Amino acid sequence: MSNDLHRLVYYSRNKVAGEPGALEAAINGILAKSRANNAKAGVTGALMFNSGCFAQVLEGPREAVEEVFERIQQDERHGDVSLLAFGPAEARSFENWSMGFVGASVEDAARYGSLGPESGFDPSRLTGEALFEILHGLALDEENAD
Numbered sequence: 001m002s003n004d005l006h007r008l009v010y011y012s013r014n015k016v017a018g019e020p021g022a023l024e025a026a027i028n029g030i031l032a033k034s035r036a037n038n039a040k041a042g043v044t045g046a047l048m049f050n051s052g053c054f055a056q057v058l059e060g061p062r063e064a065v066e067e068v069f070e071r072i073q074q075d076e077r078h079g080d081v082s083l084l085a086f087g088p089a090e091a092r093s094f095e096n097w098s099m100g101f102v103g104a105s106v107e108d109a110a111r112y113g114s115l116g117p118e119s120g121f122d123p124s125r126l127t128g129e130a131l132f133e134i135l136h137g138l139a140l141d142e143e144n145a146d
């Protein structure tokens with residue numbers, strides 16, 4: 001019971017400063033590490049970067065999701081980690097993705113990510129459900145584009 005499928009949604013403020021190249025390298029590093037760790041832990045999900053914020057959905061057995069989120073919260077590459085939703089889920093919504101990157105390409109996100117909130121959505125104004133729907137919709141678009 002305690003290890004049933006759960007879904008977690010959060011957003012945070014990017015703290016990786018510097019040239020777009022540095023941000024691109026940081027995001028690619030986060031994605032590579034996430035994909036390796038999450039595949040082992042049975043965690044799936046998607047990550048988005050926009051307007052200086054990260055938004056992420058994690059889904060998997062409750063304890064695995066909690067462990068991954070513990071590590072993520074301690075990561076100094078972002079701050080003000082705000083949990084928007086955490087609870088049981090009926091089914092996975094990102095089952096093919098140990099960690100997908102959705103929205104702008106990593107390169108574009110790094111190039112435009114430092115623009116103000118007017119350049120994109122502001123996750124602090126969204127509910128967990130709304131943020132989940134955005135990431136899920138973008139993931140479906142990506143899958144259909146293949």
Ligand SMILES: Cc1cc2nc3c(=O)[nH]c(=O)nc-3n(C[C@H](O)[C@H](O)[C@H](O)COP(=O)(O)O)c2cc1C
Binds near residue numbers: 037047071073074
């Ligand atoms: C925005 C963001 C999202 C992250 N997402 C994940 C993730 O989904 N899974 C993961 O294992 N690590 C993720 N990380 C990295 C963790 O904070 C941490 O660096 C990593 O899990 C450490 O793994 P290691 O102990 O194998 O070196 C993320 C980091 C950031 C900044």
